Amino acid sequence: MKQVVSLDINGEIHELAVHGDATLLSVLRESLGLCGTKRGCDSGGCGSCTVHVDGQAVYSCMTYAVSAQGRKIVTIEGLSTDGRLDQVQQAFIEKGAVQCGYCTCGMIMTTKQLLRDHPHPDDDTIRHGIAGNLCRCTGYHKIVEAIKTAANA
Ligand code: FES
Numbered sequence: 001m002k003q004v005v006s007l008d009i010n011g012e013i014h015e016l017a018v019h020g021d022a023t024l025l026s027v028l029r030e031s032l033g034l035c036g037t038k039r040g041c042d043s044g045g046c047g048s049c050t051v052h053v054d055g056q057a058v059y060s061c062m063t064y065a066v067s068a069q070g071r072k073i074v075t076i077e078g079l080s081t082d083g084r085l086d087q088v089q090q091a092f093i094e095k096g097a098v099q100c101g102y103c104t105c106g107m108i109m110t111t112k113q114l115l116r117d118h119p120h121p122d123d124d125t126i127r128h129g130i131a132g133n134l135c136r137c138t139g140y141h142k143i144v145e146a147i148k149t150a151a152n153a
Pocket residue numbers: 038039040041042043044045046047048049050059060061062
């Protein structure tokens with residue numbers, strides 16, 4: 001059975017009917033068309049679906065949409081301001097940290113929290129911080145460089 005939920009996403013309130021077992025990932029992508037958040041494993045193992053809920057990076061595939069009511073949700077679409085990319089997005093582009101791009105949105109959302117918790121992280125802190133986000137393409141080196149660049153921006 002569906003129930004009506006009110007979700008605060010990127011500063012906008014969305015009211016919609018969802019099944020109790022609908023994940024935040026499925027609601028973002030399939031109900032709201034916010035497809036920057038990617039579905040990879042759909043089981044909490046890859047990080048491609050990472051969004052922020054009340055400022056914490058979470059796997060949206062492992063989060064029920066109903067549990068996100070009354071909380072502030074931010075997706076990759078919510079990072080830019082007045083058409084300008086966020087400094088982490090910009091750094092990923094500048095450093096060539098994007099190849100196929102499938103992991104990138106989740107990686108950037110995780111990086112946002114990492115830099116909030118550790119404004120000037122060393123390499124070990126960065127690699128530990130992004131350990132829950134898998135990238136099959138880059139070998140991580142350019143991602144680490146991009147995160148250091150964003151930290152110094
Ligand atoms: S799709 Fe959510 S962790 Fe992989």
